[in-house]
Amino acid sequence: MTVLRRVARPLLASMFISGGYGAVRDPARLVPVAEPVTDRVTALLAPRTSLWPEDPASLVRLNGAVQLGAGLLLALGRTPRLASAALAATLVPTTLAAHRYWTIEDPEKRAAQRVQFLKNASLLGGLLIAAADTHGKPSLAYRARSAAGHASHAVTRQVHAATGSAVDGIAGAVETTRKHL
Incomplete structure (x- = not known):
């Protein structure tokens, strides 16, 4: 693995490890923000499978567990493409739940949430690049x-x-x- 990958992967994974740990440990603090997204996702998926948890706290904890596990795998360079894809999949609902800047009236708070939304969009781009990275070897x-x-x-x-x-x-x-x- 190149030096660049050894440094970049843990840096990219750090936010997910930290955030995932927090969500697993205390999902209740994130539930009020996550409910608009968890309610929609549950309405779509719960009728199709009996395995889908309908409790928002369970969904927040599940999302956090995936972020924590995939973040650790990415940081360690273990299955980095799969880990990056999993992180990208968890980042979309997280971003839509936590950074809904278009619903905020206060211009300062709206601008701050727009920056966070765009930061997550940038992270998503980095994760997609990491998911496609074949280490210079053909796919x-x-x-x-x-x-x-x-x-x-x-x-x-x-x-x-x-x-x-x-x-x-x-x-x-x-x-x-x-x-x-």
């Missing part, structure tokens, strides 16, 4: 396409070689037959 999709291309070329060469020798054999047989006639 699995690229390797699969490349292998398929190589296999296709090999088959094409084999077909040309086989048909070329068959055509040569037929042409030789025709020529021999013509000479004997």
Whole structure:
């Protein structure tokens, strides 16, 4: 792992580790802010599965647990792409719940929440980059396409070689037959 990744990943993960720990430890303080989002998400997902917790405190704690766990994984460089994707998924509802600047009337508070919203949008961009980072190695999709291309070329060469020798054999047989006639 490069020095840049060794430094950048823990820095990117630090906010999620801290925030996730706080949400797991004391979800009640975040529930009033989270309820507009948890209510909508619960209305969408609860009818589709019996596993979905309907209690806002449980959802806040679950979101915090994912942030804490994925943040630690990212900071340690363990499954960083998966950890970054998980953090990105938790950041969206967190941002929509905590930084609803468009609902605030006071211009100063509105501006402060807009800055926090944009900070989270920037973090989301960083997480998406980290989720796509292949350490300079080709992705699995690229390797699969490349292998398929190589296999296709090999088959094409084999077909040309086989048909070329068959055509040569037929042409030789025709020529021999013509000479004997």
